[in-house]
Amino acid sequence: xxxxRYLIVAPPEFRSPEAGTFFEQLEDxxxxxxxxxxxxxxxxxxxxxxxxxxxxxxxxxxxxxVEVYWIQFGPLARNQFDYRGVIGIDEMDDGIPLPAGxxxxxxxxxxxxxxxxxxxxxxxxxxxxxxxxxSDADLEREIRxxxxxxxxxxxxxxxxxxxxxxxxxxxxxxxxxLRHLQRAAVGKP
Amino acid sequence: xxxxxxxxxAPRTVESLYRxxxxxxxxxxxxxxxxxxxxxxxxxxxTRGLTxxxxxWQHARG
Numbered sequence: 646x647x648x649x650r651y652l653i654v655a656p657p658e659f660r661s662p663e664a665g666t667f668f669e670q671l672e673d674x675x676x677x678x679x680x681x682x683x684x685x686x687x688x689x690x691x692x693x694x695x696x697x698x699x700x701x702x703x704x705x706x707x708x709x710x711v712e713v714y715w716i717q718f719g720p721l722a723r724n725q726f727d728y729r730g731v732i733g734i735d736e737m738d739d740g741i742p743l744p745a746g747x748x749x750x751x752x753x754x755x756x757x758x759x760x761x762x763x764x765x766x767x768x769x770x771x772x773x774x775x776x777x778x779x780s781d782a783d784l785e786r787e788i789r790x791x792x793x794x795x796x797x798x799x800x801x802x803x804x805x806x807x808x809x810x811x812x813x814x815x816x817x818x819x820x821x822x823l824r825h826l827q828r829a830a831v832g833k834p
Numbered sequence: 835x836x837x838x839x840x841x842x843x844a845p846r847t848v849e850s851l852y853r854x855x856x857x858x859x860x861x862x863x864x865x866x867x868x869x870x871x872x873x874x875x876x877x878x879x880x881t882r883g884l885t886x887x888x889x890x891w892q893h894a895r896g
Contacts, residue, residue, distance in 0.1 A: 663862070694893075787851065797847040804852035807869055829894045 664779045667806035668772065671712075674813045675769060678708075679762070681821060687757045694826045696746040701823050702753045702761060704816045706739040709764040711812055712772060719788060719805035720775040732767045772809075 653673065659665030682701070690702035699707075713731050717723040728736050740750030784803040792798050800808075858864030 666862075785853070789847075792848065798850070799847055800850040801852060803865075804850045807852050807872075808850075811869075811873065826893060829896070 659777055659779075661776075661779050661781045661784065663781055663784060663803070664776045664806065667810065668776055670810045671769065671772065671813060674810065674817060675765065678765075678813070678817045678820065681817075681824070682758065682761075685758050685824075687755050689824075689827060690756065690758065690761065691749045691753065692823070692827050693749065694823065694830070696748065697743050699741060699743065699819070699823075700749050700753075701820050702756055703739050703741055703743075703749060704820050704823075705761040706734065706753060706764055707741050708813050708816055709761075709768040710734070710736055710739055712768040712809055715805045715809055716772050716775045718790075719786075719800070719802045720779055720783065722786075722788070731771045732764045734764065776806075 653666060653669050655662040655665030655669065657665075659668065682705070685701065690705075691700050693700055709732050710728060713728050714726055714736070717726045726736070728734060734752065738750065738752040740747075740753065743749075779802070784806070785801055787799055787801045789797055789799050852865065852868065854861035854864040855868050856864075858867065
């Protein structure tokens with residue numbers, strides 16, 4: 646029997662091993678997410694446990710959109726963001742947050758798993774291109790931005806990479822919970 | 835985010851800076867411990883006020 650190995654190793658092509666390690670954490674989360682969503686049909690991807698609740702498809706689109714945002718905001722140091730040019734949909738196309746009692750957004754209606762796989766793959770390729778040349782010093786760079794309440798938000802690039810991992814992991818957990826709720830709703834084990 | 839924000843209406847700066855904490859022989863280990871602590875803080879903040887009924891609620895049996 647082969648050994649079961651769980652190793653996070655920085656890809657050698659990354660200039661910064663730390664950035665490479667963050668990238669590998671994202672990749673590991675994506676492999677797990679991909680495995681757990683295989684076989685989902687379009688109807689399952691747009692199923693809601695109740696009106697106003699997120700669907701699996703919405704969460705998959707949201708993961709891709711948010712990844713593009715943070716990579717452009719931090720590592721790429723942009724102040725204007727291009728979602729459509731990277732993943733083919735716009736910032737609000739995930740429908741999040743839904744209004745109370747709302748249904749899934751029309752932009753995602755009838756979309757199959759291949760559509761969402763493509764969003765996620767394109768977002769990740771964009772991340773890889775942005776991080777592969779990043780230096781350790783780049784992770785320390787701070788970005789200041791105004792908040793709606795008049796305060797200022799300060800983040801560094803390392804925090805952005807940490808946040809991308811926690812963000813994807815959090816929504817991955819919600820996706821698995823939705824699958825569980827869906828099976829319970831139709832009486833499947 | 836880095837802990838609870840102070841209650842004030844004055845403009846302020848909210849910092850989310852992820853840097854190696856002091857006291858660890860390895861910066862990388864320190865950063866990973868920081869991440870665990872950050873998750874613990876967030877989890878505690880989000881579960882304050884839950885009652886025993888909330889904590890044992892099930893959406894369905896099984």
